[in-house]
Amino acid sequence: MLLIFKRLWQVNWAEQWQYRANLLMYLFYWLVSPIIYLAVWSSIATANGNVGGLTANDFTTYYMTLLICDQVTSNIVVHTFGSKVQDGTLSGELIKPIHPMLTNGLASNVAFKALTMMGLAPIWVILFFLFRPDFSQVTAFNVLLAIPAMLLAFLIGYLLSAALTSLAFWTTHIYSIHEFYFALILLFSGQFVPLSLMPPVIQTVAQYLPFQLMMYYPIQLILGKLSTAQILQGYLMTGVWLAISMVLFNWVWRAGLKRYSAVGA
Amino acid sequence: MHALKLLSAFLKVNLQMSLAYRADTIVNILLNLMWLGWEILSLNIIFSNTQTLGGWGFGELIALLGVFRFVNMMMFALIWPNTEKFNQSIRDGSMDYTILQPVNSMFLVTFSRMVIWRVWELALAVVLIIVGVRLSGETTTPLQILTFGLLVLSGMVIIYSLWIVLIALTFWFTKFDNNVTILHALVDAGRYPATVYPAWLQVIVTFIIPIAVATTVPLQALRGELGLERMTLFFAAGIVSFFIASQVWKTGLKRYSGASS
Numbered sequence: 446m447l448l449i450f451k452r453l454w455q456v457n458w459a460e461q462w463q464y465r466a467n468l469l470m471y472l473f474y475w476l477v478s479p480i481i482y483l484a485v486w487s488s489i490a491t492a493n494g495n496v497g498g499l500t501a502n503d504f505t506t507y508y509m510t511l512l513i514c515d516q517v518t519s520n521i522v523v524h525t526f527g528s529k530v531q532d533g534t535l536s537g538e539l540i541k542p543i544h545p546m547l548t549n550g551l552a553s554n555v556a557f558k559a560l561t562m563m564g565l566a567p568i569w570v571i572l573f574f575l576f577r578p579d580f581s582q583v584t585a586f587n588v589l590l591a592i593p594a595m596l597l598a599f600l601i602g603y604l605l606s607a608a609l610t611s612l613a614f615w616t617t618h619i620y621s622i623h624e625f626y627f628a629l630i631l632l633f634s635g636q637f638v639p640l641s642l643m644p645p646v647i648q649t650v651a652q653y654l655p656f657q658l659m660m661y662y663p664i665q666l667i668l669g670k671l672s673t674a675q676i677l678q679g680y681l682m683t684g685v686w687l688a689i690s691m692v693l694f695n696w697v698w699r700a701g702l703k704r705y706s707a708v709g710a
Numbered sequence: 711m712h713a714l715k716l717l718s719a720f721l722k723v724n725l726q727m728s729l730a731y732r733a734d735t736i737v738n739i740l741l742n743l744m745w746l747g748w749e750i751l752s753l754n755i756i757f758s759n760t761q762t763l764g765g766w767g768f769g770e771l772i773a774l775l776g777v778f779r780f781v782n783m784m785m786f787a788l789i790w791p792n793t794e795k796f797n798q799s800i801r802d803g804s805m806d807y808t809i810l811q812p813v814n815s816m817f818l819v820t821f822s823r824m825v826i827w828r829v830w831e832l833a834l835a836v837v838l839i840i841v842g843v844r845l846s847g848e849t850t851t852p853l854q855i856l857t858f859g860l861l862v863l864s865g866m867v868i869i870y871s872l873w874i875v876l877i878a879l880t881f882w883f884t885k886f887d888n889n890v891t892i893l894h895a896l897v898d899a900g901r902y903p904a905t906v907y908p909a910w911l912q913v914i915v916t917f918i919i920p921i922a923v924a925t926t927v928p929l930q931a932l933r934g935e936l937g938l939e940r941m942t943l944f945f946a947a948g949i950v951s952f953f954i955a956s957q958v959w960k961t962g963l964k965r966y967s968g969a970s971s
Contacts, residue, residue: 484907485906493760621737621741628744
């Protein structure tokens, strides 16, 4: 099994490396909105002294950490997998005795991330010197605690996106469904603004949804804003959602495969 | 008018194409409404925490959202689909047929694809601008409205010209497929007044990818913040950039030699 992953990694790495210019453009495209939010919110905090107890530096550190968290926990399943169902190239992968989504799909997502991380690192350093955030509250212990949380959150997000993308077995509107899903993430993850500034209703709902586990929770964890109880609660939620997303994905995947009769067959 | 006839023919063809995918059109409009809801909610969240954003009030940001939607519509209804078609035509050589036609090639490249349903965003943008200006309680003179309209127009011409230059670069560098991503990426910066951005970002959105010239600047004129000198400067910039773009396009076209030869 390890050998399989090693080979898949080599193939996917080489494939993504081919598109490195595209990746850099994607990275650039993806960077813009967090930077805009950072500018907007830190300017409000500077003008008013603070916003709901958050200072300009709180916003700067929040979005600077978000840039990394989002990169770790997000995925590109809909782009790598949606078209395979629609044009029938999935058939070739189904013949292989390994699960296409849990091996090849995962490897291609991780390869993509490894490359974008390499691109993000220098840009992050430049942004660091432009915005000069004060990270003195961050401890190595908190960062170490946040790493498994982010990796698990990536798995949750990956499985949920995979389940959602598997709807391609039934419908051609897969990209529209994902657009709606992205709106949910924007609303409940803390991507637009730290969740504590969202309307109370949204905050309450967000607590029970998996999206804050991908951004708000690890960011707050890294920035040292959570109590021990809150950290444990976050890990508990992560465990629960990992189980839910596994069951959900398995169910949709199995039902979808029964419906699948490749294009052209 | 020859150009108008062509334009209406393009409209008809594109309308027919979109009618073939009715369900998609309806879903797209619903998603568009969803994003409008999100935009208004996000402005509400911002203004529940502050009175002004970079000196602008809630109403002014709604108006800015309207202007932003104009530019955004141009991006998604014209620039994006035509870029795809253009890049394709450079790769496979179908650009030959565009050049062979007895019409200005820049015109053909600009208008041959249109995402028709996006037109409704025009009406939406106008509504947002009117509501926003009302909400802000500012009095506007007809002259201010006229300069506002002209500045929006010239701002869009500047962005359009930048687009022409970017895709014309493909004549020199054939593999330059990402030509428009940089423009596309920064469009979102037009949602907020450029005055809230740090200096380096203001320089980028004013001089390099001048999205703020099409969004923030016209509203500054409507607020009476813009002197006559700067207004003339921005109008002139619109005319000059269009002239430069069409020159770059002509020069680039001479380098085109088809895909097979």
